[in-house]
Amino acid sequence: MALTTTELLTDIKLLGNIPDTTDTSSVNYDANILSVASRILILRLVPAILSIQEDYYTTTSETTIVAGQARYRLPSRAISGSLRDVRIRRGTEERSLAMVPQERRRDSSAGEVIGFYLEGDEVVLYQTPSKGGDTLILSYFRSPNRLALVSDCDTVSVIHDDYIETTGALSGDLTKDFIRAEAPHSFVATATTVDFGAASTGATPPTSLSVGDYVAPVGTSPVVQAPDIAWYILSGFTTAAVLRALGSADYAAHEDAAKADLANWLQTLTPRVQGELPPILPPM
Numbered sequence: 001m002a003l004t005t006t007e008l009l010t011d012i013k014l015l016g017n018i019p020d021t022t023d024t025s026s027v028n029y030d031a032n033i034l035s036v037a038s039r040i041l042i043l044r045l046v047p048a049i050l051s052i053q054e055d056y057y058t059t060t061s062e063t064t065i066v067a068g069q070a071r072y073r074l075p076s077r078a079i080s081g082s083l084r085d086v087r088i089r090r091g092t093e094e095r096s097l098a099m100v101p102q103e104r105r106r107d108s109s110a111g112e113v114i115g116f117y118l119e120g121d122e123v124v125l126y127q128t129p130s131k132g133g134d135t136l137i138l139s140y141f142r143s144p145n146r147l148a149l150v151s152d153c154d155t156v157s158v159i160h161d162d163y164i165e166t167t168g169a170l171s172g173d174l175t176k177d178f179i180r181a182e183a184p185h186s187f188v189a190t191a192t193t194v195d196f197g198a199a200s201t202g203a204t205p206p207t208s209l210s211v212g213d214y215v216a217p218v219g220t221s222p223v224v225q226a227p228d229i230a231w232y233i234l235s236g237f238t239t240a241a242v243l244r245a246l247g248s249a250d251y252a253a254h255e256d257a258a259k260a261d262l263a264n265w266l267q268t269l270t271p272r273v274q275g276e277l278p279p280i281l282p283p284m
Contacts, residue, residue, distance in 0.1 A: 006222075176191075
């Protein structure tokens, strides 16, 4: 069973002996606890996970290159607007492009693409492609969604050819994020419009969607989008943060324990493939 934000809230309150409240302005109000947890996830856990350079959160975006068009938008959910790699695919062959520094950009005419550079929120191909049809592949680290109450989300119960049914009361033509039920709860689809009723308007469900997957408002998730043990570490850090905000001196012990747990856990994440053997190269 997936550990949802419902279980996360229960664990945080249990660890810190934190009381329930209906005061929406209090830090221990459920929605506010999840806001604190989201902040810790994005600002503390995700950078720690990325620091081990094992390609967690890595995904790709593909765009067909248009002749005469050099500029292409960065994926909107790329963490810090950063890229892992830029590649071009022609037929079955792919090649990685080198980043061209400003000092070496001497030719603005159209031609064969030999590299790229970043300008604001755009990838600029260098040179401007003289031919279209190739595929631009942007590899990037996609940010996990902020945490939401389970009651604000839904679960897929039945998948039809042209619409889905859920356990909640969703209906009509709605744009949502779709998140896998299994850890690490990666995205099935983002900002995707799907019909939630028999009166279909032609918006077909994502091809990889499964029964049990989550449906959430765009940018949110009822589960922690991280490797499974991160759930427990996030609980520890959030407990400390809530206790500190409530003025309890007990926060320090929880903070120290969470730091130790994070350090120990990061050691188990790298190398990600522990049985990898060195390649056997042909004789020279």
